Amino acid sequence: MTDTHNFIRYINSEALIECGVYEIDLAVESTKYSFLMHGHQECVLPPKTIFALPLSQSPIDRMAVLPAYVGGTVNFCGVKWLGSSSRNENLGLPRASATILLNCPLTGRLIAILEGSTISAMRTAAVACIAVEYTRPNPYSLGCIGIGKIGQLTVDSLLCKFPTIKDVNIYGRSKEKLNAVTKILREKHPRCVFSQSTEIKSITLQSEVLILSSTSAKPIIKIDSIPDDVLILNLSLRDADESVFLNCDYIIIDDWQECCRRGKVIYALVKNGLLSKSDIYSDLGRLVAGIDAIPSKRPSRTMVFAAGLSIHDIAFASLLYQRSIDKNIGTLLEL
Structure with missing residues (x-):
């Protein structure tokens, strides 16, 4: 189930907690399924695009785009947009931040924007x-x-x-x-x-x-x-x-x-x-x-x-997105 095509659902960090982002059983379930799809070659995992930030001082000063499609019962495609900087600690900011975009596999339209750093950390733990x-x-x-x-x-x-x-x-x-x-x-x-x-x-x-x-x-x-x-x-x-x-x-x-x-x-x-x-x-x-x-x-x-595979981000994000619809959590943004 998705929202109507005229809206994008925005799910911030607080909304993700309500959806169960810190439930390790949920993260393991979705990550194991995306591994299963990977083992059976029922996913699309294009190469990451990575580039250094201007005036880079460290290998972690970079941006990365990680696209993926996960088949089976997930049936979602999307992108994780990741940025990290060694300067952030002195600025009182987390080293890395991420945003996940989910797209409808039938229309290609953007349907959800999710805060991605916690999703990424939990799928890594999974x-x-x-x-x-x-x-x-x-x-x-x-x-x-x-x-x-x-x-x-x-x-x-x-x-x-x-x-x-x-x-x-x-x-x-x-x-x-x-x-x-x-x-x-x-x-x-x-x-x-x-x-x-x-x-x-x-x-x-x-x-x-x-x-x-x-x-x-x-x-x-x-x-x-x-x-x-x-x-x-x-x-x-x-x-x-x-x-x-x-x-x-x-x-x-x-x-x-x-x-x-x-x-x-x-x-x-x-x-x-x-x-x-x-x-x-x-x-x-x-x-x-x-x-x-x-x-x-x-x-x-x-x-x-x-x-680190973007199929795990997309699989977990799609599960949390479906929960947000079921619980009516998140903010609808009109296109």
């Missing part, structure tokens, strides 16, 4: 939950490198979905922020024992599942910081250096073309002849579709490298 479900479903300990919005939401989501997790280890450069984030998570998940550190190795070496989600402009983790038996959820651009990728037993990706984009570690490895597509064990879409499965071999180092 990808992490799906990766754990299909590669290491009963983890005991969890580590996180980087405690921004995505890191915090991913830790919270994994603790909600996997009650076997008892130990949580968090790394951050700011002691003040570490204390604040740990306090929030401890109050929400009292079953867990939390530890924190400003030293990376003290976190990585004691974590069975390791989230990499910092915004570092260069690699900060080498293979000597990685245990022999671990699932690495690589949600960042550059946290892990080449040695980590080259010493994993299994590498799982979300999409080969997206993971091989310039600026990502896999791109450099492929360009230098150190890695090829045949070295990739599988992708998450094929795992969700039941085409492939991870062997039960332990110990093993498994890397899940998620470049």
Whole structure:
């Protein structure tokens, strides 16, 4: 169901909360379905368009356009319009912002505008939950490198979905922020024992599942910081250096073309002849579709490298859009 063709539904951050954007089960449901469509090739995922901001000072100073179509019961197309800047922290602004546009697949007309940064963060957390479900479903300990919005939401989501997790280890450069984030998570998940550190190795070496989600402009983790038996959820651009990728037993990706984009570690490895597509064990879409499965071999180092796919944004946004219509939430803008 959609609104009439004469109106666009605008759904801001407050309206998204009313629609359930922070419900991890909802995010996992839509993200798993978009992975299923990806595994069965029932989606369209054109290349991202990325360009640097004027006077760029960092690789994160950029704009990106991420179009997609998701078939099946979703049947929506759209675009995520993303901007990020290293200058924002000094301005009291979030590093990144996003807007999602949904279009009718029959007419091509714009039908909805949604605040996109929370949708993007929650679908990233959902990808992490799906990766754990299909590669290491009963983890005991969890580590996180980087405690921004995505890191915090991913830790919270994994603790909600996997009650076997008892130990949580968090790394951050700011002691003040570490204390604040740990306090929030401890109050929400009292079953867990939390530890924190400003030293990376003290976190990585004691974590069975390791989230990499910092915004570092260069690699900060080498293979000597990685245990022999671990699932690495690589949600960042550059946290892990080449040695980590080259010493994993299994590498799982979300999409080969997206993971091989310039600026990502896999791109450099492929360009230098150190890695090829045949070295990739599988992708998450094929795992969700039941085409492939991870062997039960332990110990093993498994890397899940998620470049971030716009099909997940469109699938989750379309579900929230339908909820907004059902609940009469949002603002109608006349064309």
